[in-house]
Amino acid sequence: MTPSDARPMTASSLADVVDVLAGHRLAALTGAGVSTDSGIPDYRGPDSPQRTPMTFQQFVGDAAFRRHYWARNHVGWRHVNRTLPNAGHRALAALEDRGVVTGVITQNVDLLHEAAGxxxxxxxxxRYDRVLCLGCGRVIPRAELADRLDALNPGFVEQVQQVGDVEIAPDADAVIEQTAHFVVADCAACGGMLKPDIxxxxxxxxxxxxxxxxxxxxxxxALLVAGSSLSVQSGLRFVRHAAQRGMPVVVVNRGATRGDRYAAVTLDAGTSETLSDLAETLPAPPHRTAAH
Structure with a gap:
């Protein structure tokens, strides 16, 4: 049976997941669902509102789109900067400490995995905390740009927060209606176009x-997917790759994903509680010998 023909077993309990993963060293692939319990909403969860993210072509090709984005981001990045890791992030860090998880591939830009350890x-x-110049390639901290944007747009953040015209989005962005008068900053070194390092x-x-x-x-x-609908190819390709190599794939997510057909087990559940349970339940894998 090829990976694309395989049909996942829907897990009825954590025990099904443990049976598949026990004894294995795991790579983890995480999406926005891992960060929802930290207060960062996802794009595609069952209860998420409809969103239309700005494309790269819109950002570089239209000054109005670019101004709108930077105005939103100038508010939204502050929210992400204040967020803290949740139990799911901490559980993955604990599993890495014990040698169960070898590393994390995250589709998130919030740096909460690093903050958790x-x-x-x-x-x-x-990552949300850096800004890239598309002209000279210079990378600066987002906080440095925040100071410049504050100087160019005095009182903007306070005004937006006062009228409550903000909705935080998962890419350190925010939805703001009134952005027509926002002043965008260019690269201080070359005058080039600045873009979040996202x-x-x-x-x-x-x-x-x-x-x-x-x-x-x-x-x-084995590959453990947590909190991702796998709707975009950039994440799905790792699931396909693992399945093609014959590696067990486990998907933990609220709702169905595009990767379910490649999974040995899928579990429709929240990631914070599930990853915490796995951190308590999964045994450390056996020592890998040189002949392995």
């Missing part, structure tokens, strides 16, 4: 980062 993390879609819809993940993620999967014995 995970050390081997591939931030597949970038992979937009319609943009390609850097090749070196993809290769790092594939290497992380190849170094593991």
């Amino acid at each position: 995970s050390r081997n993390v591939v931030d597949l879609h970038g 992979v937009y819809f319609g943009e390609t993940v850097p090749r070196a980062r993809v290769e790092q993620a594939f290497a992380l999967v190849d170094a593991a014995d």
Whole structure:
């Protein structure tokens, strides 16, 4: 049976997941669902509102879109900067400490895995706390740009928060209606266009980062997907890769995913409680010998 023909067993309890994963070194692939309990909503969860994220082409090709994005991001990044890791993030870090999880590939940009103590993390879609110049390639901290945008737009954040015209989004963005007068900053070094160091819809993940993620999967014995609908190819490809290599795949998510057909087990459940249970239940894998 090929991976694409396989039909997952829907887990009735945590025991089904443990049976598949026990004794294996796990690579973890996480999505927005892992961070919802930290107060960062996801795009595609069962209860998520309809969203239309800005594309890379819109950002670079239209000054009005770019102004709108930076106005939203100027509010939204502050919310993400205040968020704290939840039990799911801490559980993955604990599993790494015990040698069960070898590393995390995350589609999130919130850095909460690192904040929880995970050390081997591939931030597949970038990170919210950095800004990249598309002209000279300079990378600056998002906090540095915040100071410049505050100076260019005095009182903007306070005004928006006062009228309550904000909805936080999962990519350090926020939805704001009134952005027409927002002033955008250019690169202080070359005057080039600044962009969050985040992979937009319609943009390609850097090749070196993809290769790092594939290497992380190849170094593991099984793949655990947590909190991702796997709706985009950038995450789904690692599930397909694991299945093609004959590795067990377990998917823990609220609702169905595009990767369910590749999974040995799927569990429709929240990630915080499930990962916490796994941290308490999964035994440390046996020592791997050189001949393995």
